[in-house]
Amino acid sequence: MTSLTLSTSTAAQVDADAVVVGVVKDGSGPALASGVPAATEVDAAFGGRLAAALATVGAKGGEDEITKLPVPEVPDGPRAPLVVAVGLGAAPEAGDGFDPETLRRAAGAAARALSGTEHAVFALPVDDEGGLAAVAEGALLGAYAFTAFRGAREADAAPDSGAPLARITLLDAAAEEGGRQAAARRAGVLADEVARARDLVNTPPNSLAPADFAAAVQTAAEEHGLKAEVLDEQALADGGYGGILGVGRGSATPPRLVRVSHTHEAATATLALVGKGITYDSGGISLKPVGANETMKCDMSGAAAVFATVVAAARLDLPVNVTGWLALAENMPSGSATRPGDVLRMYSGKTVEVRNTDAEGRLVLADALTRAMEESPDALVDVATLTGAMTIALGDRTFGVLGDDEDFRDLVHETARRAGEQSWPMPMPRELLEGMKSPVADIANVGGRRGGGLTAALFLKEFVPAGTRWAHLDIAGPAFHEGSPYGYTPKGGTGSAVRTLLLLAERAAAGELA
Known part of the structure; x- marks a missing residue:
């Protein structure tokens, strides 16, 4: 099963194969979801032009839209070589957080897109325990594959055998709080039983x-x-x-x-x-x-x-x-x-x-x-x-x-x-x-x-x-x-x-x- 870890670390402190960030619709193009320090770190590696780079390859920020870009190597930048931008749709009104189901589906879409990957960092908007639970649930539910009846020879021959994302690190400044830990544990049990x-x-x-x-x-x-x-x-x-x-x-x-x-x-x-x-x-x-x-x-x-x-x-x-x-x-x-x-x-x-x-x-x-x-x-x-x-x-x-x-x-x-x-x-x-x-x-x-x-x-x-x-x-x-x-x-x-x-x-x- 896919493992989930909460962390207060930054994107530059975690070794991973990919970092997931959220983008919203802004006019006709994408904009980085606000209030996520780790995502801001990724944007800095692009010289503050991550949204522009995403727009160049056709991203718009629509719900569940997935866009992948290589992360530039910069001093003190993210250690992950790949950024996965997932669309969240329209930004919520000022003072409101994202709907939990929007976060759940976005995290799930990102996890599915990372099938065959060992480790990914998720830096999506998490304003409270409900938001954290939604991202955790979505990522774990999305990281699912049924392979019990696949032939071993076929799986060995394919570099991307469809194996689910193996490890998820969810970044949250309040990750050490008891309520957040309990929410993550519940999400893990729920995903296991689903x-x-x-x-x-x-x-x-x-x-x-x-x-x-x-x-x-x-x-x-x-x-x-x-x-x-x-x-x-x-x-x-x-x-x-x-x-x-x-x-x-x-x-x-x-x-x-x-x-x-x-x-x-x-x-x-x-x-x-x-x-x-x-x-x-x-x-x-x-x-x-x-x-x-x-x-x-x-x-x-x-x-x-x-x-x-x-x-x-x-x-x-x-x-x-x-x-x-x-x-x-x-x-x-x-x-x-x-x-x-x-x-x-x-x-x-x-x-x-x-x-x-x-x-x-x-x-x-x-x-x-x-x-x-x-x-x-x-x-x-x-x-x-x-x-x-x-x-x-x-x-x-x-x-x-x-x-x-x-x-x-x-x-x-x-x-x-x-x-x-x-x-x-x-x-x-x-x-x-x-x-x-x-x-x-x-x-x-x-x-x-x-x-x-x-x-x-x-x-x-x-x-x-x-x-x-x-x-x-x-x-x-x-x-x-x-x-x-x-x-x-x-x-x-x-x-x-x-x-x-x-x-x-x-x-x-x-x-x-x-």
Whole structure:
């Protein structure tokens, strides 16, 4: 993993391969972001004409724009031979600092641009602990690469094998203050756990069956002092988990339900998190069309986010109880697979007519939600790549937040905003339940064609007791990024919702969920 160090040193005192500075838009060209002594040192090496040099090669200072220039060798100048100028967009109003997400994305873009580099110094505007945390998070999140399945021979042959930036030194005059050190440590833990989620999402499905995922949880639990319990297919059958078993019965790799928990002696609140963990989703008998299968290893992104959050809570020793429920199954077509028209008896005792086997995530979540509520948590959040309809509504970068407790729904949405993740609160119109009426069971697993993301949430609500502080996050859009990397977001698994869930756990620890 990329290491992060805070330092009160100047750019001239640190040996590094590159120094990162921020530039803003100034008219039609770039200007150096003010208030950063280390960046001023770099500018001095250019005779005070760094902005002019950047403009000469076409830089404008737009957000996430990257421009690289060699640093002139001058007495007492920066030791790094390369300056990486990253755009911050428009300068903030006098007295205001940069928006944390602007800093986060800029730092991430710079870290990505330095892939294959050993050590870089970051001299970006850091006005307070929030700004420092944003730069640290962005740089560490941007310095990510998934190389577990790359051939060693190919990597050895390429001078730039895509290895992430190895070391980051973040310059800050107040770096030795306790709050700054704590912010940097949190950023390191957060980035590690987002990377854990990304790695799981990026792992090919032939290497991450439900049992493999469960084993990874048990390994992490031993390392970080968590409690883990795994229900295998026999235990699921004995317990009556008809939803999880129904989804998984078409696969040669049987399902699992995993409970992983962090407990703290000073905790006064318990937060339950439930994650959809379909390690591969073919659609089952209702097979997905050509072109829709290739990325379906990402259908366990919700479970990955929940798992990573529980580990992060333990590593940060948060004074809150956080319990994660991972509903793990592989959805495959076979002679033993659940058929459209079958009726499943869920863990709650309710029966569900399966009209579409590709609406499987809500089936495994329903069982896990019922089980999670048996422990009477103070709040319940489920996370899932649940519906393509949510991507139609909100696009590829924003997840939906739903729940019939609007105060709690809005608190989760606001938490996501503070964490730097794009979300939007969505309604749950009760009239859509009409489309899920079944002539043979208590409810059907799909309704009409319109409002599919909302219908899915209404189905889940049927398995959540009235009065529960519950929210549903549909992360189908942002969980897996198929386009070119941007900011701190890589191609592939993104670790969506980890930052939101961790901040929510911290707010629970602070008594903000009461």
